[in-house]
Amino acid sequence: MKKKRKNKNTTSNLEFLYRRGSFLNSKHAQLTIFIILAIVIIAILLILIYPKLKTIIAGPVPADYIERCIEDSTKEVLKKLEMQGGTLNPENYILYQGNKIDYICYTNEYYKRCMMQKPFLKQDIEEEITSFIEPRVNECLNNLKSELEKKGSSVSLGKMNIKTTIVPNYIGVTVNVRMTVTKEGTESFDKFKVNIPSQLYDLIMLSSSIANYEARYGDSDTLTYMLYYPDIRVEKKKQSEGSTVYILTNKLTNEKFQFASRSLAWPSGYIG
Amino acid sequence: MKMKNKLIKSKILICTVIIVISLLLSFILISGQQGDYCCEKTTSGAWCQNAPEEECNENFRKTPTSCDATSFCKLGCCYESSEGLCMENTPQRVCNEKGGVWADSPECDIPQCELGCCVLDNQAAFVTLTRCKKLSSFYGLETDFRRNIDNELECIAVTQAQDKGACVYEEDFTRTCKFTTREECMKIKSTGNLTKPEFYKDYLCSAEELATNCGPTHDTMCVEGKDEVYFRDSCGNPANIYDASKVNDKSYWKKIIDKSESCGYGKNNANSKTCGNCDYYLGSICKKAERESKPKYGEYICQDLNCYDTSDGKNHKHGESWCEYDGAIGEGKDPVGSRHFRHICVAGEEIVEPCADFRQEICIEGKIETSSGIFQEAACRVNRWQDCIKQTEKDDCENTDKRDCFWIEGVHFIRTEEGNTGQQGGVTGLAEGGEGACLPNYPPGLKFWEEGDAEGICSLANAQCIVKYKKGLFGSKKCIENCECLEESWAEKMNKICTSLGDCGGYVNWQGKFTQDGAEWKIAGKKKTLSQAIISSIKSRAGV
Numbered sequence: 001m002k003k004k005r006k007n008k009n010t011t012s013n014l015e016f017l018y019r020r021g022s023f024l025n026s027k028h029a030q031l032t033i034f035i036i037l038a039i040v041i042i043a044i045l046l047i048l049i050y051p052k053l054k055t056i057i058a059g060p061v062p063a064d065y066i067e068r069c070i071e072d073s074t075k076e077v078l079k080k081l082e083m084q085g086g087t088l089n090p091e092n093y094i095l096y097q098g099n100k101i102d103y104i105c106y107t108n109e110y111y112k113r114c115m116m117q118k119p120f121l122k123q124d125i126e127e128e129i130t131s132f133i134e135p136r137v138n139e140c141l142n143n144l145k146s147e148l149e150k151k152g153s154s155v156s157l158g159k160m161n162i163k164t165t166i167v168p169n170y171i172g173v174t175v176n177v178r179m180t181v182t183k184e185g186t187e188s189f190d191k192f193k194v195n196i197p198s199q200l201y202d203l204i205m206l207s208s209s210i211a212n213y214e215a216r217y218g219d220s221d222t223l224t225y226m227l228y229y230p231d232i233r234v235e236k237k238k239q240s241e242g243s244t245v246y247i248l249t250n251k252l253t254n255e256k257f258q259f260a261s262r263s264l265a266w267p268s269g270y271i272g
Numbered sequence: 273m274k275m276k277n278k279l280i281k282s283k284i285l286i287c288t289v290i291i292v293i294s295l296l297l298s299f300i301l302i303s304g305q306q307g308d309y310c311c312e313k314t315t316s317g318a319w320c321q322n323a324p325e326e327e328c329n330e331n332f333r334k335t336p337t338s339c340d341a342t343s344f345c346k347l348g349c350c351y352e353s354s355e356g357l358c359m360e361n362t363p364q365r366v367c368n369e370k371g372g373v374w375a376d377s378p379e380c381d382i383p384q385c386e387l388g389c390c391v392l393d394n395q396a397a398f399v400t401l402t403r404c405k406k407l408s409s410f411y412g413l414e415t416d417f418r419r420n421i422d423n424e425l426e427c428i429a430v431t432q433a434q435d436k437g438a439c440v441y442e443e444d445f446t447r448t449c450k451f452t453t454r455e456e457c458m459k460i461k462s463t464g465n466l467t468k469p470e471f472y473k474d475y476l477c478s479a480e481e482l483a484t485n486c487g488p489t490h491d492t493m494c495v496e497g498k499d500e501v502y503f504r505d506s507c508g509n510p511a512n513i514y515d516a517s518k519v520n521d522k523s524y525w526k527k528i529i530d531k532s533e534s535c536g537y538g539k540n541n542a543n544s545k546t547c548g549n550c551d552y553y554l555g556s557i558c559k560k561a562e563r564e565s566k567p568k569y570g571e572y573i574c575q576d577l578n579c580y581d582t583s584d585g586k587n588h589k590h591g592e593s594w595c596e597y598d599g600a601i602g603e604g605k606d607p608v609g610s611r612h613f614r615h616i617c618v619a620g621e622e623i624v625e626p627c628a629d630f631r632q633e634i635c636i637e638g639k640i641e642t643s644s645g646i647f648q649e650a651a652c653r654v655n656r657w658q659d660c661i662k663q664t665e666k667d668d669c670e671n672t673d674k675r676d677c678f679w680i681e682g683v684h685f686i687r688t689e690e691g692n693t694g695q696q697g698g699v700t701g702l703a704e705g706g707e708g709a710c711l712p713n714y715p716p717g718l719k720f721w722e723e724g725d726a727e728g729i730c731s732l733a734n735a736q737c738i739v740k741y742k743k744g745l746f747g748s749k750k751c752i753e754n755c756e757c758l759e760e761s762w763a764e765k766m767n768k769i770c771t772s773l774g775d776c777g778g779y780v781n782w783q784g785k786f787t788q789d790g791a792e793w794k795i796a797g798k799k800k801t802l803s804q805a806i807i808s809s810i811k812s813r814a815g816v
Contacts, residue, residue, distance in 0.1 A: 115321075124370075212359060
């Protein structure tokens with residue numbers, strides 16, 4: 001009897017296996033598996049692209065959109081400003097390695113110390129950033145307004161005012177604008193604020209200090225600055241006609257700021 | 273009588289006209305001279321420059337005087353109230369344009385620019401009061417400005433003398449701790465059973481007897497303003513200097529142990545896996561460890577700041593500087609186009625700083641004896657060659673306090689009757705014999721490739737030698753005087769003096785290329801050229 005049971009079990013196991021095998025071999029089974037796999041893949045894709053999809057269907061999220069716009073514009077202008085001595089369109093500059101580098105302290109004469117051209121360097125750079133990003137942010141706001149209106153929202157935009165502040169460790173950009181979005185409910189925004197991590201503040205303060213030294217003594221000692229600020233590299237490149245190009249680099253973030261100075265220049269040869 | 277009166281009147285009229293015309297002419301002449309105008313802004317965008325009238329921007333003011341004599345371009349101190357910065361040598365116009373406060377003191381000797389000691393928790397800065405307020409606001413601290421401290425060293429000493437220890441307080445009914453100064457501790461608001469914080473001088477927050485939620489860990493950290501690697505407790509407070517052998521030593525987590533009593537004192541402990549007693553002045557500082565040099569505990573190590581195998585083939589300490597050159601230097605040997613360079617070792621990196629071009633600056637170096645060996649320092653300074661050729665005495669020539677010259681014997685400069693006057697000391701040429709001549713030790717560079725003074729300068733070393741012959745019978749002649757002038761060695765000697773004046777004569781450039789275009793050697797009107805042996809000698813002299 002046991003043997004029979006055994007045989008029965010064995011038979012049923014074999015039967016099961018046979019049925020499973022034949023199940024897998026059948027076309028219907030294969031099709032089912034593929035359909036299940038397809039559903040799983042589509043579900044994963046949907047989960048991944050859902051946020052974008054939501055934006056496309058419902059329209060962009062105002063705060064995220066504007067903040068991203070501010071951040072991108074600011075980063076774009078910073079790259080240019082840092083290479084040109086803090087000015088977007090330098091007037092009084094020296095050409096160095098393809099960049100027009102503005103003079104912070106300058107004299108056109110020989111044997112004389114320079115005169116400060118930019119005593120408020122930080123303020124000047126803040127104004128440059130503001131003037132650059134203003135039309136871009138304005139465009140972003142108008143684009144946002146059009147997109148939301150296309151999705152059926154009613155949008156009102158007030159007058160815009162931008163304030164840029166450069167502080168230790170970051171650059172703060174605040175866009176003050178009254179924005180109201182009405183669809184089923186009403187959403188209001190008074191301002192959009194972005195803090196962009198940057199060590200520009202330290203580089204600007206150091207540059208002002210170097211320029212001050214050039215104005216007082218006609219030259220500066222870069223080693224002293226580097227010993228006091230181990231994270232900053234200060235390179236001094238003296239040019240043939242008496243100018244000096246300073247390149248300040250934050251070694252941790254690789255952020256650079258370069259500017260020019262012309263102080264206590266000596267003419268070549270015997271004339272002077 | 274009438275005729276006489278007419279004559280007098282016409283004479284007066286003529287004189288008046290002459291005077292007026294003269295005045296007009298002199299005014300035109302004066303204003304036509306270069307650099308006679310103060311331009312508020314030049315066409316190139318520079319503020320307050322003395323320049324020719326045509327360089328002044330028409331939309332701004334200009335006056336036919338020096339800028340120092342004007343009100344709008346007078347130099348002074350520009351005080352910026354938002355940052356508390358004082359910018360020196362600033363034209364009034366530039367300062368006012370940006371809303372700054374201008375003061376008639378080019379070196380900023382005004383009350384707003386008075387420096388004092390700004391104490392920021394456990395650090396200090398020697399700055400102005402407004403700057404102190406700004407810095408304090410950045411760190412969220414109350415302004416602590418001490419006017420009585422008038423130098424930086426004393427300011428730093430103030431922070432080091434402050435009492436430091438464990439500040440125990442309650443927060444959300446938890447007894448916690450912050451490692452800080454006594455003053456800062458008193459400002460902390462305690463909630464719960466402790467009405468005010470308790471300060472335990474010289475204690476660490478991880479001390480068991482304080483019964484706080486802060487305890488020892490195996491983590492390390494860098495502390496702002498400090499060089500060393502510190503242990504970090506579970507509350508994020510720094511403990512004592514990292515010493516792997518003491519990680520589980522309870523006594524090491526109890527009280528502050530001085531740097532001098534910690535591991536590896538007096539050494540830089542660079543790259544040490546077990547000791548974090550870094551020393552900035554010995555060439556190490558706390559930094560996050562690289563993958564290859566992980567310490568035994570934690571993530572931070574003493575990074576080696578010294579430089580190894582630098583461009584001069586030597587190792588240098590952090591902060592050392594040395595000179596390098598494009599070729600030989602001194603005694604007029606500097607090759608054409610060469611410059612002096614200052615190399616600096618900072619934080620393990622070699623940085624190159626060129627001195628001024630045209631050898632208007634030279635690099636000088638010196639050595640200092642210290643307890644940890646010799647420390648080398650270099651600097652670029654002005655090349656004082658300008659009055660070398662004016663010197664007629666050897667002692668004056670070689671006076672290194674006043675000038676950078678060298679004395680050469682066997683030749684002398686021919687001077688005009690007026691003597692040692694003018695820029696070139698009245699020199700008109702060079703001649704054999706005499707007491708000697710004074711020449712620049714580091715010859716200045718000249719713009720010899722364009723129209724300028726190069727030709728005039730180099731011609732000062734023009735040399736002429738009259739060789740005398742005695743005619744014999746049958747047309748033979750024998751040299752009896754200055755016969756050495758016929759030799760190549762004479763030409764080489766004169767060329768050497770020529771090259772010492774500046775970028776003159778036949779010489780080598782910094783790339784090692786020799787050209788003879790700067791010198792001409794003739795005997796009896798016939799051009800001669802220097803032999804290859806002499807050229808090789810010149811090249812080796814240049815050291816390129």
